Amino acid sequence: MSASPTAALFVTCLVDLMRPEVGFAAARLIERAGFQVVVPRQGCCGQPNYNAGDREGARKLARAAIAALEPFDIIVVPSGSCGGMLAKHYPELFEASDPWAQRAIAVAGRVQELTQFLAAHPLPETGKLPAGRVAYHDSCSSLREMRVHDEPRALLAAHTDAELCKLREAETCCGFGGLFCVKYPDISAHMARDKCDAIVESGAEMVVSGDLGCLLNIEGTLDKRGSAIRVRHIAEVLAGDA
Amino acid sequence: MSSRAAILARLRAQASAGPSAAAQPPYRPTPVDDLGARLLERAKTVLATGEAVASLADIPAAVARYLASHELAAEAAVAADLAGLSWAASGICVLDAPSRRSVPASVAFAPAAIAETGSLMLTSREAPWANLLADTHFAVVRRGDILPSLEEAVGRIGGNRLPRSLHVVTGPSRTGDIEQTLELGAHGAVRLHIFVAP
Amino acid sequence: MTALDFKGRAARAMHDPQLSAALLRVKSHFVTGRNMAAARFADFETLRDRAAAIRRRSIARMPDLLERFEASAEAAGAKVHWAADAAEARSIALGILKAAGAKTALKSKSMVTEEIELNAYLEAAGIQPIETDLGEYIVQLRGEKPSHIIAPAIHLSKQDVADTFRSHHTDLDPERDLSQRNTLVREARVKLRAAFLSADAGITGANMLVAETGSIVLVSNEGNIDLTATAPRLHVALVGIEKVVETWDEAGTILRVLARSATGQDMSSYVTCLTGVAGEGETGPKESHIILLDNGRSAVRDTDRREILACIRCGACLNHCPVYASIGGHAYGSIYPGPMGSVLSPAIDGLKAHADLPNASTLCGRCEEVCPVRIPLPKLLRHWREDGFARHLPPRGERVGLGLWSWMAGRPLAYGLSQRLARLGLRTLAWMQGGRVRRLPVVKGFTATRTIAPPKGGSFQARWKGPR
Numbered sequence: 001m002s003a004s005p006t007a008a009l010f011v012t013c014l015v016d017l018m019r020p021e022v023g024f025a026a027a028r029l030i031e032r033a034g035f036q037v038v039v040p041r042q043g044c045c046g047q048p049n050y051n052a053g054d055r056e057g058a059r060k061l062a063r064a065a066i067a068a069l070e071p072f073d074i075i076v077v078p079s080g081s082c083g084g085m086l087a088k089h090y091p092e093l094f095e096a097s098d099p100w101a102q103r104a105i106a107v108a109g110r111v112q113e114l115t116q117f118l119a120a121h122p123l124p125e126t127g128k129l130p131a132g133r134v135a136y137h138d139s140c141s142s143l144r145e146m147r148v149h150d151e152p153r154a155l156l157a158a159h160t161d162a163e164l165c166k167l168r169e170a171e172t173c174c175g176f177g178g179l180f181c182v183k184y185p186d187i188s189a190h191m192a193r194d195k196c197d198a199i200v201e202s203g204a205e206m207v208v209s210g211d212l213g214c215l216l217n218i219e220g221t222l223d224k225r226g227s228a229i230r231v232r233h234i235a236e237v238l239a240g241d242a
Numbered sequence: 243m244s245s246r247a248a249i250l251a252r253l254r255a256q257a258s259a260g261p262s263a264a265a266q267p268p269y270r271p272t273p274v275d276d277l278g279a280r281l282l283e284r285a286k287t288v289l290a291t292g293e294a295v296a297s298l299a300d301i302p303a304a305v306a307r308y309l310a311s312h313e314l315a316a317e318a319a320v321a322a323d324l325a326g327l328s329w330a331a332s333g334i335c336v337l338d339a340p341s342r343r344s345v346p347a348s349v350a351f352a353p354a355a356i357a358e359t360g361s362l363m364l365t366s367r368e369a370p371w372a373n374l375l376a377d378t379h380f381a382v383v384r385r386g387d388i389l390p391s392l393e394e395a396v397g398r399i400g401g402n403r404l405p406r407s408l409h410v411v412t413g414p415s416r417t418g419d420i421e422q423t424l425e426l427g428a429h430g431a432v433r434l435h436i437f438v439a440p
Numbered sequence: 441m442t443a444l445d446f447k448g449r450a451a452r453a454m455h456d457p458q459l460s461a462a463l464l465r466v467k468s469h470f471v472t473g474r475n476m477a478a479a480r481f482a483d484f485e486t487l488r489d490r491a492a493a494i495r496r497r498s499i500a501r502m503p504d505l506l507e508r509f510e511a512s513a514e515a516a517g518a519k520v521h522w523a524a525d526a527a528e529a530r531s532i533a534l535g536i537l538k539a540a541g542a543k544t545a546l547k548s549k550s551m552v553t554e555e556i557e558l559n560a561y562l563e564a565a566g567i568q569p570i571e572t573d574l575g576e577y578i579v580q581l582r583g584e585k586p587s588h589i590i591a592p593a594i595h596l597s598k599q600d601v602a603d604t605f606r607s608h609h610t611d612l613d614p615e616r617d618l619s620q621r622n623t624l625v626r627e628a629r630v631k632l633r634a635a636f637l638s639a640d641a642g643i644t645g646a647n648m649l650v651a652e653t654g655s656i657v658l659v660s661n662e663g664n665i666d667l668t669a670t671a672p673r674l675h676v677a678l679v680g681i682e683k684v685v686e687t688w689d690e691a692g693t694i695l696r697v698l699a700r701s702a703t704g705q706d707m708s709s710y711v712t713c714l715t716g717v718a719g720e721g722e723t724g725p726k727e728s729h730i731i732l733l734d735n736g737r738s739a740v741r742d743t744d745r746r747e748i749l750a751c752i753r754c755g756a757c758l759n760h761c762p763v764y765a766s767i768g769g770h771a772y773g774s775i776y777p778g779p780m781g782s783v784l785s786p787a788i789d790g791l792k793a794h795a796d797l798p799n800a801s802t803l804c805g806r807c808e809e810v811c812p813v814r815i816p817l818p819k820l821l822r823h824w825r826e827d828g829f830a831r832h833l834p835p836r837g838e839r840v841g842l843g844l845w846s847w848m849a850g851r852p853l854a855y856g857l858s859q860r861l862a863r864l865g866l867r868t869l870a871w872m873q874g875g876r877v878r879r880l881p882v883v884k885g886f887t888a889t890r891t892i893a894p895p896k897g898g899s900f901q902a903r904w905k906g907p908r
């Protein structure tokens with residue numbers, strides 16, 4: 001056993017299902033930052049149920065996630081959205097009298113979004129990875145629940161040659177919204193169209209974000225338009241997989 | 243049960259309506275040395291104009307200059323307490339005070355003004371028509387009547403009884419209702435000029 | 441024609457290029473204005489904290505403050521009425537107007553009178569309401585409803601306004617030039633000036649009730665409220681019971697955040713404060729009535745959505761909402777649109793009448809970020825969803841799916857199996873559809889405007905072998 005500290009990686013069910021490569025990239029980055037990565041058996045954090053008004057269902061999933069994550073001092077999540085669920089919503093999920101409430105609060109306090117973690121635990125210097133003209137998309141939950149803004153930009157500047165393009169209405173939602181994009185597909189598509197217009201206008205060759213939901217939405221919309229702009233998770237870019 | 247009793251009873255029964263937040267300290271703007279200068283400076287940011295005059299006697303000539311420079315007729319309704327100034331000598335034709343009647347221009351005292359926002363405070367005691375029914379409103383405010391904030395102006399004018407209406411006027415009347423584009427003079431004064439008098 | 445549902449109205453709105461152009465202006469004008477005004481103020485965040493605390497304190501002390509307001513207002517000569525619902529408010533208002541023999545009533549912009557649909561009711565009773573806010577006047581001539589709580593005619597172009605004036609102001613030269621905005625504003629000014637000087641009554645809403653003096657406070661930019669509340673011999677104000685604050689110091693703080701958040705002004709051009717009736721030698725009505733309206737407000741105060749009562753109707757949450765920016769105000773099918781409307785409307789009309797509204801949001805949180813009184817709108821929307829879920833309002837498929845997910849996604853075996861099946865399904869579809877998923881079954885909407893790259897290899901957890 002090495003003496004390096006341990007960090008738990010909560011990959012999120014969307015990464016697990018759709019883009020395992022994002023999970024592997026995140027794991028490599030955490031290791032390079034000097035941590036031993038542990039991936040506890042995990043399912044979903046419960047956010048879909050929570051946002052659909054199914055508090056009981058969300059609690060069920062949260063109890064499983066809390067039990068899996070509570071042995072760890074550092075919990076890294078490559079998603080502002082699932083990170084926000086764990087860090088901001090878990091503490092409000094249970095009644096104060098419920099014994100799970102304290103456990104939820106304890107877990108919440110140890111959650112870090114991937115770029116927050118990497119900003120606090122710097123990666124060793126390597127050469128600058130090629131990235132080109134990049135538009136960084138802040139996911140709403142990264143920005144407003146996790147308060148992440150400067151971290152991914154600083155990481156891109158430190159480890160890649162990325163030239164950041166100014167994105168019009170950078171703080172506007174891309175229209176993914178979890179179940180929203182299936183329940184209100186027309187409105188979601190309209191918002192995604194506006195976001196992709198802004199991305200195309202920015203002159204970027206690659207869109208980077210920290211949330212897979214936004215990325216699937218943006219990538220799918222750009223592909224449908226026949227755009228060649230690449231769409232990548234920040235973990236992939238920093239790990240040199242982009 | 244009357245609706246009054248029912249509503250109040252329901253509200254009172256709601257213990258869950260939460261603990262009361264603490265009372266907040268009143269907001270007061272950072273003090274400034276020259277309230278008159280501050281008033282005029284702020285008024286300009288809201289598209290009013292204004293000037294300090296050395297004495298009330300200077301006002302008729304200043305009004306004449308303003309009207310001429312805007313190519314407006316040399317006429318104005320003048321409030322009774324300013325009627326004694328030498329209007330004719332400045333070539334201003336004095337119209338009747340605008341009591342429920344539209345006039346092209348009016349000159350009247352504002353009983354108070356607010357430096358923080360460049361606002362005038364008009365009241366029902368003097369009739370607010372000088373602003374509301376005139377195209378061009380010349381407001382005369384005495385230095386001693388300029389207060390730092392809205393709250394202090396309400397306190398000064400109110401005394402122990404507030405007038406039926408207070409009208410806090412900040413710049414000319416405006417609207418953005420057509421294509422979000424600013425147009426002046428929707429209902430109240432189209433042009434507002436403030437004289438700060440000793 | 442059958443009435444469209446929310447989705448139908450939204451779809452129609454998104455296909456209206458003129459509306460899209462108008463909504464772009466909301467973003468560019470209101471959003472920039474608000475941000476600049478906030479930046480100009482030395483410590484806007486602290487001011488917001490105080491405004492938020494003032495409004496919460498007011499809600500907590502509502503019954504006491506309302507009684508104090510009533511006592512002070514009546515001591516100053518106004519008459520205070522209480523209305524449990526829209527019907528009672530309408531009939532009280534009509535009774536007052538009839539008793540005074542009023543035939544015409546000026547109106548200043550008031551969301552509460554829209555909420556209780558006062559205009560149609562008065563017209564049916566033979567009293568002509570005349571909207572005096574330019575935007576409301578235009579919307580009234582067109583027989584429409586406002587599409588924004590502070591900019592009622594935001595959905596219209598200059599040309600729409602010109603056409604409306606030409607067809608309604610038939611006493612004027614039909615050939616006149618109406619191509620300029622300022623000509624339109626002038627024309628409305630002249631038309632309405634005549635009405636101001638002849639109407640029997642003035643009807644307003646109120647932005648605040650100040651309990652200590654029994655005053656009502658209103659804001660406008662046009663000056664129409666001042667004329668409406670001052671020129672006629674009778675004044676009637678219709679106000680939601682949540683609008684009460686205790687002191688003028690509190691009212692001053694609210695006014696400072698209100699104008700900055702609404703239009704980006706440091707102060708609204710006209711702040712009108714009305715106390716009682718005109719005394720000897722004073723200008724103004726000798727008869728003044730204030731109708732306090734409940735209409736669902738006291739009931740929502742008893743739920744976890746009570747913070748919506750803190751709303752000061754600045755409109756910032758609409759202006760910053762990407763859903764509002766996509767579909768505009770009318771699509772909401774409620775007099776209060778946008779995030780605040782999606783929380784308030786179900787409280788007024790019942791959740792069944794507006795079941796879509798709390799759901800039609802990505803919960804992106806931008807509204808909460810700009811709300812001057814820090815109302816956690818996404819959280820309140822979620823509470824409505826919880827209410828709806830408990831009452832089985834979402835479609836059966838959604839409820840069953842969520843139930844299945846919460847059972848499965850916490851059990852490693854079942855979860856692993858579901859992942860395997862989903863991956864297989866996506867890969868098969870992609871294989872059939874030329875490399876990417878182009879048409880999803882069941883949730884067809886997602887792939888109407890998007891494709892999906894199928895996942896490669898096994899799931900992350902299936903392949904993770906521990907640290908290398």
Ligand code: SF4
Nearest residue numbers: 751752754755757811
């Ligand atoms: S909810 Fe907040 S932002 Fe929206 S209108 Fe009300 S006060 Fe303004």
